[in-house]
Amino acid sequence: MAGQDGGMSARMDLQLRQKLVMTPQLQQAIKLLQLSRMEMNQEVQQLMLENPLVEDATTDTLDENASESPSPASEEDGGAEGESAESSEGMDLKWESYYDDEERERMESDVTWETPEERPSYEQTLARPTTLSEHLLWQLGLSPLSEEEAEMGRDLIGNINDDGYLETSLAEIAAAGGSKSESEFESALKVIQGFDPAGVGARNLTECLLIQIHMLNASDPLVETLIKNHLEDIEKRRYAYIAKACGAPIEEVMHASKIIERLEPKPGRPFFSNENFTIVPDVFIVKVDDHALGEEGTGHLLNGTGFDDEEEERYAVILNDDGLPKVRISRYYQSLLKSNALASDASRAYLEEKFRSAVWLIRSIEQRNRTTVKVAESILKFQHAFMKDGVSSLNPLVLRQVAEDIEMHESTVSRATTNKYMHTPQGLYEFKFFFNASVGGEHAESRSSTAVRDLIGRMVAEEALTCPLTDQKIVDQLKREGVDIARRTVSKYRFELKIAAASRRKRPNV
Numbered sequence: 001m002a003g004q005d006g007g008m009s010a011r012m013d014l015q016l017r018q019k020l021v022m023t024p025q026l027q028q029a030i031k032l033l034q035l036s037r038m039e040m041n042q043e044v045q046q047l048m049l050e051n052p053l054v055e056d057a058t059t060d061t062l063d064e065n066a067s068e069s070p071s072p073a074s075e076e077d078g079g080a081e082g083e084s085a086e087s088s089e090g091m092d093l094k095w096e097s098y099y100d101d102e103e104r105e106r107m108e109s110d111v112t113w114e115t116p117e118e119r120p121s122y123e124q125t126l127a128r129p130t131t132l133s134e135h136l137l138w139q140l141g142l143s144p145l146s147e148e149e150a151e152m153g154r155d156l157i158g159n160i161n162d163d164g165y166l167e168t169s170l171a172e173i174a175a176a177g178g179s180k181s182e183s184e185f186e187s188a189l190k191v192i193q194g195f196d197p198a199g200v201g202a203r204n205l206t207e208c209l210l211i212q213i214h215m216l217n218a219s220d221p222l223v224e225t226l227i228k229n230h231l232e233d234i235e236k237r238r239y240a241y242i243a244k245a246c247g248a249p250i251e252e253v254m255h256a257s258k259i260i261e262r263l264e265p266k267p268g269r270p271f272f273s274n275e276n277f278t279i280v281p282d283v284f285i286v287k288v289d290d291h292a293l294g295e296e297g298t299g300h301l302l303n304g305t306g307f308d309d310e311e312e313e314r315y316a317v318i319l320n321d322d323g324l325p326k327v328r329i330s331r332y333y334q335s336l337l338k339s340n341a342l343a344s345d346a347s348r349a350y351l352e353e354k355f356r357s358a359v360w361l362i363r364s365i366e367q368r369n370r371t372t373v374k375v376a377e378s379i380l381k382f383q384h385a386f387m388k389d390g391v392s393s394l395n396p397l398v399l400r401q402v403a404e405d406i407e408m409h410e411s412t413v414s415r416a417t418t419n420k421y422m423h424t425p426q427g428l429y430e431f432k433f434f435f436n437a438s439v440g441g442e443h444a445e446s447r448s449s450t451a452v453r454d455l456i457g458r459m460v461a462e463e464a465l466t467c468p469l470t471d472q473k474i475v476d477q478l479k480r481e482g483v484d485i486a487r488r489t490v491s492k493y494r495f496e497l498k499i500a501a502a503s504r505r506k507r508p509n510v
Contacts, residue, residue, distance in 0.1 A: 029364040036419035044325040053333045053358045057326040132271040139195045152188040164200040164267030199267040212263045223256045281423035283376045288314040317376045329358045375416045378402045391454040396438035453493045465507040
């Protein structure tokens, strides 16, 4: 408040406001909710290393040791340490007895390493596919070349990309190579272009295809002409125009085009890294019957969702807990907290803090599993027709509908559907797959965008090759199916499905 002299005076005001504060425990629960199964296992393993009170419930060794270990009160008598030492020595003797003399001699006679640095790393012992660069260098080593030519070959191979093309000009390579001229690198490149795979080392698509037809003894004047001058026309199926420009019958043009279509535009394709990653579903959607509910080892049945209508097929949501971390609080440390054997108050405070963290971790994992099942049950409720009939019966669905159904916030549903997979009678799908926008006008049947894409794909697959469906024809046919969408939407979906335009899909009736 301003004083009479125009200055400022200090005063105290009491204000009431709401402020959302996320505790570390809440942050941990939210983090666990959106993790995938693999990330979840890694995160829990890390937390087990940081918290001694958290242990793996699948191993009974710790429980047996804890039950056999002396209590803190019994450590006062002097026999505890002696018994522990004797049992340790007994274990060592038993371990040595597993190997007889002959086995020990055989093991000692194997390859030994003087220092740990000489031992190969784990990565060096793993089998892995050969790369394109390694394949070319292997062929270069078998070629009768001088050391200078081999050096130029290695420089060229180092500039060949994964598709098999030389992506750097010979002038730039020669400038970086020192005293070697561009013509010398040109000669070395001719050697590499004779390597396997056919077409490797080419500088453009035309050169790549020409190399292949020469190596495959498929060289023909008409084929070479089409490669040099009419690749774009072949892509657009303009066979009549090509026949007129080349002065050749359309039958011969068609035959030459089929030869070109069998060539490989990317010679390095066989060496692409195509590692397959195994996806483990988080939940299973199964039909409810005596056999399905009686199976063991498929997971734990939680809140099976069925339908009372006898005409409808009944399904249940089963949580796949196989491989999920099963943690519990160490019984040994629980006994320490219950007893009065702790040496100091600091030790008790430390264990109590770790105990609270362990309890919260277990609750977070249980909450994550319950939320995952609730979301899966809600998806099953809205997408029941999909489980029976497939993608064509996928209904429009948004996060808000599921959030209102299970009485949770949309952000929670979004996190619960991240990196989660569901095994259904129609196959394995990500949770996000079932959320689609609604497509169709006010007077048309509402369909999901994914169902409309599937319908367009089936229409194109069943079309006549001599008269493919244009975008407008697809729009008209979708209207007859009860879906009213714009032509630009059809064009967008066709592009997403990687379907070419009607003019490129057309095949002449020869």
